[in-house]
Amino acid sequence: PQRPLPSPTVEQRPEETSPASSLIGLAGYSPVAIKTRRVWVKGRQDLAVTWQGVMYYLANDREYLAFKNSPHRYAPRMLGCDPVVLWNSDRAVQGVVEFGAFYDGDLYLFTAGETRDRFKLNPDQFVQIRHVLNPEEVIGTRLR
Numbered sequence: 001p002q003r004p005l006p007s008p009t010v011e012q013r014p015e016e017t018s019p020a021s022s023l024i025g026l027a028g029y030s031p032v033a034i035k036t037r038r039v040w041v042k043g044r045q046d047l048a049v050t051w052q053g054v055m056y057y058l059a060n061d062r063e064y065l066a067f068k069n070s071p072h073r074y075a076p077r078m079l080g081c082d083p084v085v086l087w088n089s090d091r092a093v094q095g096v097v098e099f100g101a102f103y104d105g106d107l108y109l110f111t112a113g114e115t116r117d118r119f120k121l122n123p124d125q126f127v128q129i130r131h132v133l134n135p136e137e138v139i140g141t142r143l144r
Contacts, residue, residue: 022055023079023138026109027097031056031074032063034107040097053138054079076100076107079138083108083126084115092138103127 025031033041043057047064050056051071058064067074078086082095095109099116102108103123110116119126 022050023053023094025054025056025080026076028057029097030059030063031076031107032066033059034100035074038102051075052079076109077127078108078129080109081138082111082115083129084118085111087126087129094138 026034028043030041030043033039041059043059043063045057047058047060048055049058049064049068049071051067052075054075056067056071056075058067076095077083079092080094081092085091085093093111095111097109099110099113100107101110101116101119103119104127106127108119108127110119
């Protein structure tokens with residue numbers, strides 16, 4: 001049976017602005033559009049919110065407010081890192097939007113179709129990872 005992921009135990013507030021080295025989440029696509037409508041809509045740089053060291057772009061004011069008020073509901077799990085790569089190598093590598101998958105209502109990103117396929121065989125193995133991810137250590141696209 002599928003179980004919901006636990007909510008964060010410490011409330012985290014999104015940042016209004018972000019450091020120059022922020023990771024770009026979801027290749028600039030809006031996490032709210034992906035989660036609520038399952039569509040890939042490019043976000044706007046003027047509607048950016050940084051959460052857990054990752055900068056997300058939102059498509060409109062409504063999405064911006066929704067994300068800002070509840071970023072944990074919309075952001076991909078594991079800072080957008082491939083859970084299979086993390087499990088196998090203990091390396092936090094940002095997944096790509098071409099290889100995303102929903103599991104139990106949450107979005108996970110993968111580096112390749114092979115890791116996504118492996119995840120789908122036994123997702124509980126990978127979503128139960130208790131790993132502290134530091135955004136500075138994530139291998140991925142950054143704002144410079």
